[in-house]
Amino acid sequence: MYNFNGTNGYIEAPQPESIKGDVSFTVSLWMKYHSNSKDRQWILRMGEDIDVNGSAKYKGFHLLITENKLTQFGFWGDLDIQSKIDISSYEGHWVFIATVYNQNNRTFWTYINGINKNSNSPPKEINLALKKTIIAQRIETSGEAYFKGSLDDIRIYNCALSDPEISQLYKETSTPTPTPTPTPTVTPPPSSWDKIFPKPLTIIGVLLFSTLLALIIRSIYNIPWSVIKEIWDHMTTAQSGIIIAAIFFFETLIAKGIDLFIALINKKTP
Structure with a gap:
């Protein structure tokens, strides 16, 4: 979907090389x-781009909305083949518009929401110049303006689509819907407990690691369990409590440090 501010927004693209001279083509879009x-x-x-002194007659195709809210399709230089259809009831609403030129019978059709509204015929063959395709930009003369609104599913075919094909195209593309704005995920702020203490899993991990480390050290230095038990038995309740509290305190600090380090890494990682 393309949104235009009506002031300076526009799109410029190459014109399909197959649409040159007197050839069949179809232009369709949602607006x-x-x-x-x-x-x-x-x-x-x-x-x-523009008819200068009649020199561009039948060499340029245009689609616009008049100041009276009429669609205007046609070719430079001949007002008789400018097809105008009232679309005032669609202001601010999506409408499907298509225009078809059939080179074989030199006929020009206009469709609104898949329905053929009228037809017209140029008095002579057209001769589209191979230039460029410009969307939503005004021509540099008085009384002209940039397009203000939204366009979607802009298509240019190098053939004349039939009535059933236009109807099917209208049904297939359907009314455009804006891309929904994703609902932001609200992360609850950390509680006071979370700010002070590490995560339980981190504490468990540190305890398991320190226990494993103690077992490895005992195995390396070949310290018998009987020696460890004897030292423990000679301690008072207060002494053993202080040792347990100290171990838990330092392991909690280590666990909190690990949590902060992981949070810092995640914050830096895009």
Whole structure:
């Protein structure tokens, strides 16, 4: 979906090389416009950019909205083949628009929401110049304006789609829906307990690691269990309590340090 501010936003793209000269083509798009009561809003044009003194006659195709809220499709230089359809009821709403030129019978059709609204015929063959495709930009003359609104699913075919094909295209593409804004995930702030103490799993991990380390040290230095038991038995309750508290305190500090380090790494990782 493309949104245009009606002031300076536009798209410029190469014109399909197969759409040159007197050839069949189809242009379709979804549009939601906001009116401009005094100027014409340009939606799309391709081929010769503007008719200067009639020199670009039949060399450029254009699609716009008039100041009276009419769609206008046609070719430079001949007002008789400019198809105009009232779309005032669609202001601020999505509408599907398609225009078809069939080179074989030199007929020009206009569709609104998949329905054929009218047809017209150029008095002579067209001669589209191979230039560029411009979307939503005004031409540099008075009374013209940039397109204000939204466009979606802009298509250009190098053939004349039939009535059933246009109807099917309208049904397939359906009304555009804006991309939903994702709901932000609210992370609850850490509690006072979380700020002070490490995570329980971290404490358990540190305790298991320190126990394993103590067993490895005892095995390396070949310290008998009987010696350890004898030392423990000679301690008073207060002494053993202080040792247990000290071990738990230092292991808690280590666990908290590990938590802070992991949080810092996760914060730096994109």
